[in-house]
Amino acid sequence: MNDSKLPHDALPVPSRFDIAKHLQAVPRSGIRDFFEIVGTRKDIISLSIGEPDFPTPWHIREASVYALDRGATAYTANLGLLELRREIARYTRESFGAEYDPGSEILVTVGVSEALDLALRAVLNPGDEVLYHEPCYVSYAPLVQFAHGVPVPVATSRDNGFRLDRAMLEAKLTPRTRVLMLNYPNNPTGAILAPDNTRDIAAFACEHNLLVVTDEIYSELTYDEPRCSIVAEPGMKERTIFLNGFSKAWAMTGFRVGYACAPPDLTEAMMKIHQYTMLCAPILSQKAAIEALRSGGNDLATMREAYRQRRNVLRKGLEDIGLPCVLPGGAFYAFPYIGDFGLSSQEFAVRFLEEEKVACVPGSAFGASGEGYLRCAYAADLDDIREALRRLAAFAGRL
């Protein structure tokens, strides 16, 4: 009998496959846990959505439709369409004062999420330490671990406005520290860095020869002060991987398109991983991105103004309820302190959901120092925000 004709039960079956050890060490995302609780509910108001509630502006969608119509269905260059990289170069020059060569210093990625992964995998050796602020976006520690690095969170709190400063970083520095990751405006706290903060952190990075990976996906969404990027500080461009994308500014989350800007050797290293794992970002998304950068200025202004108004409403509402909340200077999140009710942030969020049918993400999903807070996203309808505030007042009143 030929081996290939063996019945299935006669085939040797391995008892189990081991999951890679460094992956086993990574916990599931706290947001995912919460998602599973929320996912089963109907008729809830959700302030837990980290994406714009606007549809992508029509002219941007239309650019993608037009490209599809014209048969744009092929691979692009690994780095991304040159036309798009040129637009990115113009945009980063005009908006951030950073000059990048479209030929060798810009890589178009599948969202900033991929770019972060590429950046870390391109530079980390096993055991290298990565400093980053906490609370932070859920992927930071896992991505460092996937790259065999060691995540070293630096806890921030409402006392310092969730900003990093030099002393906090110095305290966590070791000879193995290699990278500093930044995300301002910040998810989940809405914090932004002040210019003097930025200067201090830049000086710290230079002095200790650290590479800075700066995730500026929310850079278009600042409400009170003009944005400032660390990449514009003297001497920083050479040691910075600058990450940005289209998801938040132009409400393009589902297009999955972002980019990394970095000196040529770093770009080349990231590109090596990107070309073998991803090949290129989807061409229709790249076409849409070109349109966003070319003619999307008004969209930004309109959406920014709408977010500003929602932020004002949410912050005033939280204040009226008596929940302390640092004024979110950017992104679309408020991060009120709820630690005085004797509940963990997970318990608070679950009970708030069960009793009032409002979903907010527990702060602990964003790292240990997020315990005691609640992330309320205001990328939501104003009426929903107002109703959620009424219910939060009722809920807090009962605690």
Next chain:
Amino acid sequence: MDELLRLLKTNARASAADLAAMLNLSEEAVRERIADYEKDGTIRGYQAIVNDDRLDLDRVQAVIEVKITPEREGGFDRIASRIGKFPEVESLFLMSGTYDLLVFLHGRTLRDIAAFVSEKLATIEGVVSTSTHFMLKTYKTNGVLMDKEPTDERLKVTP
């Protein structure tokens, strides 16, 4: 444009309290500014945007291009103001290009519109010619699409 006006243009029913919270102003300040705008004629009224096609109305709408001879004194304005006084005229614009005035008009029947054009409009001294177009369906008016766009179901929680 003042952000307050922009908000009222999108939602004229927004309460002073809501507007105040959105703009970080006091309710009193919002009320005063609205009152000032009403007084100085910047705000000319508040209307609902109704999708007439959903109503079983005996109603016809037309757009009329009107060529006129401008007058030595008064230019286009005197004739325009005369046309504008008819209640069936909904909107009226002075245009550049091959005609001068664009008139948006409604009536109960085609005959109503025809009568208006031949008896009232064309007989005004200075009106040289008219060209009437009937509207068949409204897709978008006052910046609002008449059919609600289907929105994709967003995930309830995202990072």
